Structures are given as structure tokens and as C-alpha cells.
Amino acid sequence: MTTDTATDGRPFPVVRLPEFTRADLDEISGGAEDPFEVSAFSLTWRPKEEHFGVRRNGRLVAHAGLVTVPLTVGGVHTEAVGLGGVIVAPELRGRGVARAVVTAAVEHARGLGPRFGLLFCLPDRVPVYERLGWRELAEDVVVEQPDGPVVVPTRRMWTPLRPGAHWPPGPVRLLSLPM
Numbered sequence: 001m002t003t004d005t006a007t008d009g010r011p012f013p014v015v016r017l018p019e020f021t022r023a024d025l026d027e028i029s030g031g032a033e034d035p036f037e038v039s040a041f042s043l044t045w046r047p048k049e050e051h052f053g054v055r056r057n058g059r060l061v062a063h064a065g066l067v068t069v070p071l072t073v074g075g076v077h078t079e080a081v082g083l084g085g086v087i088v089a090p091e092l093r094g095r096g097v098a099r100a101v102v103t104a105a106v107e108h109a110r111g112l113g114p115r116f117g118l119l120f121c122l123p124d125r126v127p128v129y130e131r132l133g134w135r136e137l138a139e140d141v142v143v144e145q146p147d148g149p150v151v152v153p154t155r156r157m158w159t160p161l162r163p164g165a166h167w168p169p170g171p172v173r174l175l176s177l178p179m
């Protein structure tokens with residue numbers, strides 16, 4: 001039997017997923033039309049390349065994805081590990097599942113090379129990521145879109161992937177679709 005923090009205090013076990021398809025997303029969200037609630041922005045998002053999930057009684061109930069993205073900060077080229085596609089099945093929210101899957105993804109990201117993690121989220125998700133050690137980025141972030149660069153309309157957050165890493169000052173230009 002699959003157990004969870006609600007029943008025995010143990011964390012939700014996180015597994016690597018070989019891919020993350022629309023069917024996987026539907027399995028988690030219950031087929032929600034706009035599971036991340038960002039469709040109003042009409043942004044094109046970059047697929048993630050590494051995937052972490054939680055299964056419960058055989059069903060996929062959570063996902064977090066990673067993709068390394070190039071960017072310039074203050075005109076200096078660098079890379080960040082983008083976190084995206086974070087979602088937990090509606091009926092399991094508020095029980096530490098996002099903490100489990102995001103923590104596993106960030107631990108993996110620490111071995112990928114870049115000094116920072118970066119994510120985009122809606123304002124009401126900021127406190128969730130703050131609890132997980134992420135910080136808000138005051139700078140606007142310009143991202144690629146099919147018709148040319150735009151200022152991303154969501155909140156921006158970063159987390160250090162190495163001890164002592166600090167987000168550098170200056171304008172931020174993602175040389176990628178947002179993730």
C-alpha cells in the first residue's frame with residue numbers, strides 16, 4: 001500500500017519520470033483545462049527535460065520539471081536551471097506533496113552546474129515557493145516568444161544551487177522560452 005504524510009508521517013516518495021506528456025498532466029489535474037491558470041497570458045512555454053513525480057496507489061499525483069536555460073544578467077552570459085510544470089493533484093494539495101517533489105528536483109538541479117534555479121509563477125504561489133527556499137526577483141525578466149521578446153508578466157523567483165550564490169544585479173534576459 002502506498003502511504004503518505006497524512007497517514008504515517010513519512011514523506012511522499014519521489015521518482016524520476018522518463019517523460020511528461022499531456023496525458024500525465026491530465027492524470028494529475030483530473031483533466032483541468034488550464035491546470036496552471038496561465039492561459040490568459042497566451043505565452044508559449046518551454047518543455048522541461050527532466051521530470052520528477054509522485055505516484056500514489058499507481059496514479060501520478062504530482063510533477064516538477066527542470067530545464068537548463070541560457071540567459072544574460074547585467075549583460076553577462078550565464079545559465080540557470082528552470083523549474084516548471086509544478087503541479088499536485090487537487091485533492092492532495094496542502095499536504096507537503098509539492099515540497100517533496102520540488103525538493104527532489106532542486107536537489108538534482110544542484111548537480112547540473114548552474115548556480116541558480118529560476119521559476120515563473122502567479123502571485124498567490126509566491127508564498128509556497130518562499131516556504132521552499134525561493135526568493136522573489138525584483139527585476140523584470142525578458143523572455144523569448146515566437147513573435148519576439150516580451151517582459152514575462154508573472155512573478156519571478158530564484159534559489160541558490162550552490163552555497164553563497166547570489167543572483168547578480170542587472171537586467172535579466174532569458175535567451176529561451178519561459179519554463
Ligand SMILES: CC(C)(COP(=O)(O)OP(=O)(O)OC[C@H]1O[C@@H](n2cnc3c(N)ncnc32)[C@H](O)[C@@H]1OP(=O)(O)O)[C@@H](O)C(=O)NCCC(=O)NCCS
Nearest residue numbers: 035036086087088093094095096097098099121127128131
Ligand atoms: C502550487 C501547488 C503546486 C502547491 O502544492 P501543495 O502540495 O499544495 O504544496 P505543499 O503542501 O507541499 O506546500 C508547500 C509549502 O507551501 C506552503 N503553502 C501551501 N499553500 C500555501 C498558501 N496558499 N500560502 C502560503 N503558503 C502555502 C505550505 O505550508 C508548505 O510549507 P511548509 O512545508 O513549510 O508548511 C498546488 O497548489 C498546485 O498544483 N496548484 C496548481 C498548479 C500550479 O499553480 N502550479 C504552480 C506553477 S508555478
